[in-house]
Amino acid sequence: MRSGTVYTETVIYSAPEAFAAEAPYQTAIVSLEEGGRVTVRIVGERVVIGDKVVEVEPRDGVGFFEKKAA
Amino acid sequence: MRPVAIIGIGKTPFGAFQDRDLRSLAVEAGEKALHNANVRPDQIESFYLGNFAGPSFAGQNHLAPYVSTALGIEGVPSTRIEAACASSGSAFFHGWAEVAAGINDVVMVVGVEKMTSQSTARVSQILAEAGDCAGEMKAGSTFASLFAMIARRHMYEYGTKKEHLAAVAVKNHANGALNPDAHMRKAITLEQAMKGKPIADPLNIYDCSLISDGAAAVILAPLERAYEFTQKPIRVLGISQASDYVALDQKADITTFPAVRLAAEKAYRMAGVTPQAIEFAEIHDCFTIAEIIAIEDLGFVKKGEGGPFSFEGNTARTGKLPVNTSGGLKSKGHPVGATGVAQLCDLALQMRCEAGERQVPRHSLGLAQNLGGSGATCVVSILGVV
Numbered sequence: 183m184r185s186g187t188v189y190t191e192t193v194i195y196s197a198p199e200a201f202a203a204e205a206p207y208q209t210a211i212v213s214l215e216e217g218g219r220v221t222v223r224i225v226g227e228r229v230v231i232g233d234k235v236v237e238v239e240p241r242d243g244v245g246f247f248e249k250k251a252a
Numbered sequence: 253m254r255p256v257a258i259i260g261i262g263k264t265p266f267g268a269f270q271d272r273d274l275r276s277l278a279v280e281a282g283e284k285a286l287h288n289a290n291v292r293p294d295q296i297e298s299f300y301l302g303n304f305a306g307p308s309f310a311g312q313n314h315l316a317p318y319v320s321t322a323l324g325i326e327g328v329p330s331t332r333i334e335a336a337c338a339s340s341g342s343a344f345f346h347g348w349a350e351v352a353a354g355i356n357d358v359v360m361v362v363g364v365e366k367m368t369s370q371s372t373a374r375v376s377q378i379l380a381e382a383g384d385c386a387g388e389m390k391a392g393s394t395f396a397s398l399f400a401m402i403a404r405r406h407m408y409e410y411g412t413k414k415e416h417l418a419a420v421a422v423k424n425h426a427n428g429a430l431n432p433d434a435h436m437r438k439a440i441t442l443e444q445a446m447k448g449k450p451i452a453d454p455l456n457i458y459d460c461s462l463i464s465d466g467a468a469a470v471i472l473a474p475l476e477r478a479y480e481f482t483q484k485p486i487r488v489l490g491i492s493q494a495s496d497y498v499a500l501d502q503k504a505d506i507t508t509f510p511a512v513r514l515a516a517e518k519a520y521r522m523a524g525v526t527p528q529a530i531e532f533a534e535i536h537d538c539f540t541i542a543e544i545i546a547i548e549d550l551g552f553v554k555k556g557e558g559g560p561f562s563f564e565g566n567t568a569r570t571g572k573l574p575v576n577t578s579g580g581l582k583s584k585g586h587p588v589g590a591t592g593v594a595q596l597c598d599l600a601l602q603m604r605c606e607a608g609e610r611q612v613p614r615h616s617l618g619l620a621q622n623l624g625g626s627g628a629t630c631v632v633s634i635l636g637v638v
Contacts, residue, residue: 192400221388
């Protein structure tokens with residue numbers, strides 16, 4: 183599974199139609215260890231810039247990441 | 253290239269108009285511009301329409317001739333330009349190019365959007381289509397969330413504070429309160445702006461522009477013919493359009509917009525002026541952080557200083573560089589496809605000393621910056637009095 187560092191993040195309260203039922207939820211742009219950046223969903227504990235995160239599962243082509251255990 | 257002038261302007265009020273459709277708004281703005289320029293419809297030689305999502309918002313496509321024929325403009329080229337929130341800035345760029353190149357003399361550019369017939373969640377969904385739908389938007393992003401992530405990183409790298417963002421909203425609402433055509437004519441306090449309903453952290457409702465209906469129009473002609481139509485022509489001194497990645501996560505540094513810097517550099521060079529010579533500006537404040545980054549990328553302040561510069565009042569009507577005397581997208585409103593041309597109309601109003609209570613004393617050289625998406629398109633225009 184992919185892992186990386188949080189480059190930036192936000193918690194979304196006002197969601198588009200397709201995601202309205204899931205709000206609030208956190209998204210982040212992650213700088214991947216393998217190189218490049220990707221926009222992902224964060225599950226579990228909220229993260230901040232600089233946190234290490236790891237992919238839990240890809241769902242419909244979207245990465246779901248969680249904070250890496252210290 | 254021939255020097256080009258704006259010879260007429262026209263705008264509808266911006267707001268939520270239940271009884272108005274897309275075409276009636278566009279026609280109202282176009283007819284006002286024709287009247288303002290003393291031009292008949294049969295004198296228009298080419299027509300451009302800036303519109304982002306008429307097909308999604310209003311269920312109508314083939315919009316350019318749909319609007320131009322309703323204005324009595326028949327037979328001539330009629331072209332729609334889509335570039336997200338920069339649609340009508342881009343339409344203006346292409347209309348300008350046609351006149352500058354000598355292809356046609358009298359060209360009309362209209363921008364329009366009819367947004368309020370849909371729910372906010374549906375509007376967010378349609379706006380999201382201006383992002384990367386296979387990537388960032390699939391993860392649940394909204395445009396507010398993209399600019400929220402930009403704000404977070406700008407805060408992290410430069411120490412920009414929530415108060416700095418709020419000060420932009422307070423200033424733009426103060427200006428919009430004096431604009432009879434503004435959507436939300438309401439002054440707000442810093443405390444209110446700090447405590448609005450959360451949208452996407454750190455942005456709240458007061459950091460976000462409005463969902464509006466509206467249209468704006470300008471008519472262009474070669475400068476050498478401008479006085480046939482008006483005593484107050486406004487010259488297009490410099491203009492450029494630039495582009496960048498659609499997906500925010502493809503950009504090396506999200507605290508700056510390369511398309512803004514590229515468009516600005518070319519526009520300044522064409523106009524033969526420096527950023528410091530600009531006397532006032534209409535800036536694309538789709539979100540408060542966007543205004544702060546724009547004044548950095550346009551060279552008005554150094555990178556990272558946009559927040560404190562705004563917070564200290566320098567961009568107020570009475571400051572050294574008045575920004576968004578119209579109220580900006582924040583208070584005037586943001587009917588997406590109308591915004592680029594509306595900014596030019598607002599510059600022209602100041603330059604003709606027709607801006608009423610919000611008139612600024614230095615108004616001979618103005619700049620408009622129109623941004624599409626999270627920075628994938630930018631149009632920068634520099635106008636001057638003749």
